[in-house]
Amino acid sequence: MDTSKFKNDKEFGKFDFLGKATVFAGVSALLVIASLGVIFAKGFNYGIDFSGGTEIQVQFEETVGTAKIRQVTGDLGFGSATVQSIGEDNEFLVRLGVIKGKDDAETNQRINEAIQTVTKGYQDQFQAAGVVIRRVDSVGPAIGDELKKNGLLAVFYSLLMILIYVGFRFDFQYAPGAVICLFHDAVITLGIFSLLQREVNVQTLAAVLTIIGYSLNDTIVTFDRIRENVKLFRDHAFAFVVNRSLNDVLSRTLLTSITTMLAVAAMLVFASGVIKDFAFTLAIGVIVGTYSSMYVASPLVIAVNNFTSKK
Known part of the structure; x- marks a missing residue:
């Protein structure tokens, strides 16, 4: 111009x-x-807001490596889960991905079972590290x-x-x-x-x-x-x-x-x-x-x- x-x-x-x-x-x-x-x-x-899936935010009182969390999550039956470190306070975000059933009722049941399996597994495996489940979010694929x-x-x-x-x-x-x-x-x-x-x-x-x-x-x-x-x-x-x-x-x-x-x-x-x-x-x-x-x-x-x- x-x-x-x-x-x-x-x-x-x-x-x-x-x-x-x-x-x-x-x-x-x-x-x-x-x-x-x-x-x-x-x-x-x-x-997960847009793609659907389940996220679990965990925090440990002691230092725990990402690889160890990924290994434990895989042993619990969620080998495709992703583990991401957030912040500097030993906090991690674990995403389990989309869990589907034949209908909404079965989908909700399987999601609840997966959450219980992972949270109980963490409490058993990381008891000495002082694990705390900070947050659990779950969104269905349709939502x-x-x-x-x-x-x-x-x-x-x-x-x-x-x-x-x-x-x-x-x-x-x-x-x-x-x-x-x-x-x-x-x-x-x-x-x-x-x-x-x-x-x-x-x-x-x-x-x-x-x-x-x-x-x-x-x-x-x-x-x-x-x-x-x-x-x-x-x-x-x-x-x-x-x-x-x-x-x-x-x-x-x-x-x-x-x-x-x-x-x-x-x-x-x-x-x-x-x-x-x-x-x-x-x-x-x-x-x-x-x-x-x-x-x-x-x-x-x-x-x-x-x-x-x-x-």
Whole structure:
């Protein structure tokens, strides 16, 4: 986007955000395409919330190795179970996988039997190590599929309602930029999860929806300033107004992002388990959301404005 003709104007702003808008648009497009490619190629590492199965969280007073837990679990008849160390307090997450029966009643019975077998086996084998069963979660495969479908619908409906809200709150030339910006943030975040094969569960979905809300708030502040500056700089081009608006809200954007990242960093360092996973998702979202509010949403508003002006 050519903004060289505005640079001598003192009211243009200290930073030329739109001068490299085309470059950043290409980078964003590549990131989204790459993220979609990774998602389709590798898929997601779904937690039991979406894939179904049984998880048992155990903690030991004495140090116990992952290999030993895996061996004991295999001896109990669950050789395909996975064992994951969580935190630094001798805590482990044991996933038994999906257990099916001929009908719901038999499935529930077999799940309960499996839970009793594993918990009793651990208490017998690790009695000296001071084993404590912290948590047991079980989700049937049908419920997992239902949660997965409802999760996708939640994201879809949130984007749809945001499209309608922004359209009425500002103008429909702003709405596509806001929604594409949020789609950009969500896809890149999920692409990183797919690439790293981090577990995707209900908490991850909650974090993604939080990212959408955070990024939307940042974008709305920028759009609001653009709308105000359109009235103040009536004789200037729309691209000039957008760049001036980005400069106006820059300090607010950076301060909000930095203070949010401080809180997220604290959770990443001091928390564990679900809270740490939630913080990891938010950390990605804050960085990507801050970038997209400046280099995705605003240039798209200009593109839509240019398109509608030609009609």
